[in-house]
Amino acid sequence: MNEPIEFKQSQALTLGVELELQLVNTRDYNLMRGAQELLERLAKVDHPGEIKPEITDSMIELSTGVHRRYDGLLAELQTMRDVIVAQADKLNLAVCGGGAHPFQMWKERRIYEAPRFHHLSELYGYLAKQFTVFGQHVHVGCQSGDDAIYLAHALARYIPHFIALTAASPFQQGVDTRFDSSRLTAVAAFPLSGRVPWVRNWNEFCGYFEKMRAFGVVESMKDFYWDIRPKPEFGTVEIRIFDTPLTVQRAAAVAIYTQLLCHKLLRERTPLESEDIYLVYSYNRFQAARFGYQGEFIDPFTQRHIPLAEDILATVAALDDDARAMANEDGLAAIREFTTAGRNGARWMRDKLEATQSLSEVVHRQTALWRSDLPVPGNEKDKL
Secondary structure: OOOOOOOOOOOOOEEEEEEEEEEEEEOOOEEEHHHHHHHHHHHHOOOOEEEEEEEEEEEEEEEOOEOOHHHHHHHHHHHHHHHHHHHHHOOOOEEEEEOOOOOHHHHHOOOOOOOOHHHHHHHHOOOHOOOOOOOHHHHHHOHHHHHHHHHHHHHHHHHHHHHHHHHHHHEOOEEEEOOOEEEHHHHHHHOOEOOOOOOHHHHHHHHHHHHHHOOOOOOHHHEEOOOEEEEEEOEEEEEEEEEOOOOOOHHHHHHHHHHHHHHHHHHHHOOOHHHHOOOOHHHHHHHHHHHHOEEEOOOOOOOOOOHHHHOOOOOHHHHHHHHHHHHOOOHHHHHHHHHOOOHHHHHHHHHHHHHHHHHHHHHHHHHHOOOOOOOOOHHHHHOO
């Protein structure tokens, strides 16, 4: 008989970030096989965090250490970025953020040589290659499994915020999808995607997991592709809905925004007595993916219909005290600036296509934006 899942206790509200990154050639900026060679080089140089392969060999994933503050998290992300870019340059590779490559063809992808990835390819068929999309995952430390389950439900209200703030996948296979985040449609194709089931505490969750394992549907938590899931081996709740942003600055800011939301939700600890919070979940999720900041948001508690950007700014204002308590005012200020400007990665990419009439040039500029802490030289409009 399998042992019950142990939830490893973590320091509350600590943070870790994972970013999936695109590897492109420097000729036409299409995706390029190169993960193995790049990882071999990276293994020989000192760097913080962890850098590892992902399901296809045109992508890698970086994982930071544990943080509490915006400045420390941003500094580590910048260091890791710089190390990756320096080694990629030696292989004539370029690296960029974004939730989906604008014109790559999924059938050209190769599964990375690792047993788990080949197992997934056998199980999911063509979906495995179509899963060449790129996301940011944010882990928030929890002192108990009960806290992780509470936050997994309570954060569901803010899923549209996370989508709009990081949406950076307007194009797929050379076509403007008219979505700000088309990446989410690739994730939704998997049978174990969506939202965490309605369980009220860690014991109930363990009961659910054991039933799913007894059915032979899952073997571990990795088999769930939920938008938010508990991560018991880390002692965290993991938010997985974000597109990979186009800059590490935005990646750090949205991680801090997530932390501050968790701080507020745990401080107020409003009991969630029913799953009514999910009645408008899919609608709100679609609105944010399709329209970004311009989407309509339905508050699941008040039933009010309001513009999504308005709800984000109201939430930012409500988090001022939490930002001061966590000494993370700079991270929250960045979210306010992004939302007030109404610019996310999708808007930036569409602007670049309008200016250049070339998706290759859009990706070229993405690689320049990714490697810089400043607007691309000579073009202030490249600033997000």
